[in-house]
Amino acid sequence: MQGAIDTLNAAPLWLVVLIKSAVLLLVVVTTFAYAMLFERKVMGWMQLRPGPNRVGPWGLMQPAADAAKLILKEDLTPKTADRLIYRLAPFISLLTAFSVYAIIPFGASASGPWAIGNVNAGILFLLAITSLGVYGISLGGWASGSKYPLLGSVRSTAQMISYELSMSLSFVGVLIIAGTTSLDGIVNAQLHWWFFITQCVGFVIYVITAVAETNRAPFDLVEAETELVAGFHTEYSGLRFGLFFIAEYVNMLTVSCIATLLFLGGWNAPFGMTVVPGIVWFLIKVATFMFFYIWLRSTLPRMRYDRLMAFGWKVLLPVATLNVIATAIYVAFKG
Amino acid sequence: MIAFWILGVILIASAMWTITAKKPVYSVVGLLAHFVALAAMYLTLSGEFLAVMQIIVYSGAILVLFLFVIALLSSGVAPFATGIDRLPKIAAPAIVVALAGLGFAIYAVGRSSVAATSGALTAAAAGPVGTAGVFGSVDDFGKALFTTYLLPFEITALILMVAVIGVVTLAGDSTPYAATEKQARAVRKSMREAIVRGGER
Numbered sequence: 112m113q114g115a116i117d118t119l120n121a122a123p124l125w126l127v128v129l130i131k132s133a134v135l136l137l138v139v140v141t142t143f144a145y146a147m148l149f150e151r152k153v154m155g156w157m158q159l160r161p162g163p164n165r166v167g168p169w170g171l172m173q174p175a176a177d178a179a180k181l182i183l184k185e186d187l188t189p190k191t192a193d194r195l196i197y198r199l200a201p202f203i204s205l206l207t208a209f210s211v212y213a214i215i216p217f218g219a220s221a222s223g224p225w226a227i228g229n230v231n232a233g234i235l236f237l238l239a240i241t242s243l244g245v246y247g248i249s250l251g252g253w254a255s256g257s258k259y260p261l262l263g264s265v266r267s268t269a270q271m272i273s274y275e276l277s278m279s280l281s282f283v284g285v286l287i288i289a290g291t292t293s294l295d296g297i298v299n300a301q302l303h304w305w306f307f308i309t310q311c312v313g314f315v316i317y318v319i320t321a322v323a324e325t326n327r328a329p330f331d332l333v334e335a336e337t338e339l340v341a342g343f344h345t346e347y348s349g350l351r352f353g354l355f356f357i358a359e360y361v362n363m364l365t366v367s368c369i370a371t372l373l374f375l376g377g378w379n380a381p382f383g384m385t386v387v388p389g390i391v392w393f394l395i396k397v398a399t400f401m402f403f404y405i406w407l408r409s410t411l412p413r414m415r416y417d418r419l420m421a422f423g424w425k426v427l428l429p430v431a432t433l434n435v436i437a438t439a440i441y442v443a444f445k446g
Numbered sequence: 447m448i449a450f451w452i453l454g455v456i457l458i459a460s461a462m463w464t465i466t467a468k469k470p471v472y473s474v475v476g477l478l479a480h481f482v483a484l485a486a487m488y489l490t491l492s493g494e495f496l497a498v499m500q501i502i503v504y505s506g507a508i509l510v511l512f513l514f515v516i517a518l519l520s521s522g523v524a525p526f527a528t529g530i531d532r533l534p535k536i537a538a539p540a541i542v543v544a545l546a547g548l549g550f551a552i553y554a555v556g557r558s559s560v561a562a563t564s565g566a567l568t569a570a571a572a573g574p575v576g577t578a579g580v581f582g583s584v585d586d587f588g589k590a591l592f593t594t595y596l597l598p599f600e601i602t603a604l605i606l607m608v609a610v611i612g613v614v615t616l617a618g619d620s621t622p623y624a625a626t627e628k629q630a631r632a633v634r635k636s637m638r639e640a641i642v643r644g645g646e647r
Contacts, residue, residue, distance in 0.1 A: 236498055
């Protein structure tokens with residue numbers, strides 16, 4: 112292992128970054144495929160049915176079958192669509208979803224090269240990239256040139272802007288306590304107390320806004336089947352739909368990683384169980400958060416749109432602001 | 447240096463596309479590309495915090511609202527309504543003014559750059575981008591904002607607040623005035639009925 116790290120350190124920078132990116136891309140795409148299967152299985156069990164179990168043992172080849180189906184399907188473009196933007200939108204979604212992984216560290220920077228880039232303003236960079244994700248959805252919905260996608264995209268724009276504000280404020284509480292914007296530093300500040308204990312209000316706000324930001328149930332008004340057919344991706348088919356689909360799951364994975372890094376202690380072991388390596392703890396925490404996500408989806412009904420907006424602006428935002436003020440006062444008096 | 451030229455070409459091309467695009471949404475996409483390239487340009491100048499803020503504030507918030515309004519107000523699919531082509535008449539004066547402005551800018555930058563760079567070099571310690579004490583880092587940016595430039599910063603905040611209050615006042619509340627709670631209920635009921643009737647048209 113040490114030999115491999117030394118070889119990696121000696122190689123030119125661009126080659127290291129290229130290799131790391133390729134490996135990470137492969138890992139993330141594979142995780143996406145099995146996260147999808149995991150969701151269908153868990154939802155099946157929660158609804159007392161077996162879930163996918165025909166393709167391969169326990170349905171393990173289901174993602175491959177789905178991928179083959181999506182690739183072979185015809186790629187339709189509606190006559191009224193704006194061709195350029197209609198084709199561009201899925202790529203914007205996918206690009207922003209993947210580029211976040213350039214700075215997410217999966218282990219302490221002291222213990223090896225676990226991140227592609229260790230950015231000092233890491234958490235701000237995360238916010239910046241995720242805030243670009245809305246363009247894929249809103250441009251895609253608009254460019255489809257029909258009414259349901261347009262409604263879906265307008266909803267998503269309003270929803271994501273509203274909840275992003277509270278999300279950023281929930282980050283600020285963590286930043287004040289940790290005293291740094293680098294993700295590595297934030298995890299190191301959680302050596303003893305994980306921030307979901309000291310920042311419990313911030314954590315609850317983050318979980319709610321994270322679900323809303325990724326447009327998942329109970330905040331999935333962007334693609335509310337009962338009202339909008341399939342929302343912003345009604346007109347998309349084949350591989351272009353697949354790209355939106357990948358982006359959604361990769362975003363889920365991203366917010367799970369952010370929750371792990373900011374609130375669940377990152378790669379720090381609980382109760383001093385350092386026998387298990389940090390990366391395993393990190394993955395366990397991410398998987399737990401993903402499970403929680405799926406649990407929410409199969410439990411809660413969809414919210415009504417006006418209540419969603421009222422909740423975001425009149426409840427979440429004031430609470431998040433108060434949390435920031437309270438944290439600031441606490442840190443200022445404690446020194 | 448290679449990065450500078452590539453980004454420069456992208457910046458100018460996207461800016462041109464923004465102002466010449468026939469469809470409003472294309473302009474938004476052009477502007478988005480411009481903002482992202484500008485953020486990358488800030489990164490090459492070690493303005494890490496500025497680059498990130500540029501994306502969060504302009505691309506993540508303001509431009510999304512542009513897109514929101516354009517997508518809602520018009521179908522956005524139709525090109526701009528083209529009026530009389532005024533370009534031939536104003537082309538010559540516009541080029542003269544633009545060149546004069548450019549010349550003045552180059553002259554001003556040339557005169558001030560000697561003093562500015564020598565000052566900046568002594569003020570900023572050399573080191574990896576983004577670490578504390580290095581030019582452009584979050585730490586230094588925050589310190590400058592909340593100590594040296596606190597008054598301008600707060601005044602800017604106040605001006606923005608005035609603008610927000612102004613917008614709220616101008617846009618106002620479109621519900622008809624009702625003196626009592628009973629009247630207000632009647633007004634709300636009639637408005638609901640009007641909406642329902644509109645739907646049955």
